Amino acid sequence: MNILFLCTGNSCRSVLSEGTFNHLAPAGLRAISAGSQPTGWLHPRAVALLQRKGISTDGYYSKSWDDLPVTPDIVVTVCSSAAGETCPAYLGPVLRTHWGLDDPSHVTGTDDEIEAAFERTYAIIRARTEAFLALPLAELRHDQAKLKAELDRIGTLLP
Template sequence: MNILFLCTGNSCRSILAEATFNHLAPAGWRAISAGSKPTGRVHPRSLALLAREGIATAGYASKSWDNLPLIPDIVITVCGSAAGETCPAYLGPVVRSHWGVEDPAHAVGTDAEIDAAFMTAYRILRRRIEAFLALPLAELVDERARLQTELDRIGTL
């Protein structure tokens, strides 16, 4: 099963989710990420945070949803709403869910405050990914309605 984590810039949240999911996922599950308006670079604080957490960072890049290397089965948007951010809508026969997380790339303040914003986004995403991976995934693959319900519930954690 392939999961696409989708946001606007593909520099922070969707990259954090992709890397974390791939670090934790069982065999047969893979995440990719993309943006509707990619920044063209992964935010250095995202890479530093992942490295501190022991998650590999090699190969991650900010990329457009126009050139996906595979067709996703599940699309999870991770855009936030505090700044009036418009979340991209992926069209296609996939299970879709929204796991809103505020964009740490827009955090302001001291270095410690900005790092804290990145850590908050990471922790939210990791908690949701761990909740997803704790589900009976083999059963849910063939039960789209139940999978949808579970993904939407997890998005509120």
């Protein structure tokens, strides 16, 4: 099963999600990330955070949803509708869900305040990923409506 974490720039939240998911997921589940308008670079704080957590970023880069190596089974948008961002709508016959996250790269303040925003975003991503991985996926794959409901519920979880 392939999960696509999608946002606009594919430099921060979607990359944090991809790395965290792939680090925790068992064989047979794989995440990729992409953006509708990729920045072309990964946010250095996102990369540093993943590395501090022991999560490899080898091979990760900011890419367009037009250049996906596989067709996703599930698309998870991670932009924050509360912040007035417009989430891209992936076109294709896939299951879609929204796990809104505020963009820590837009936080201003001291280094500690900015770092705290990145840590908070990571904690939310990790909690949602762990909830996803705890689902009885073999059972839910046969009930798309129930799987969608579970994914939508996970998108509201906070650690």
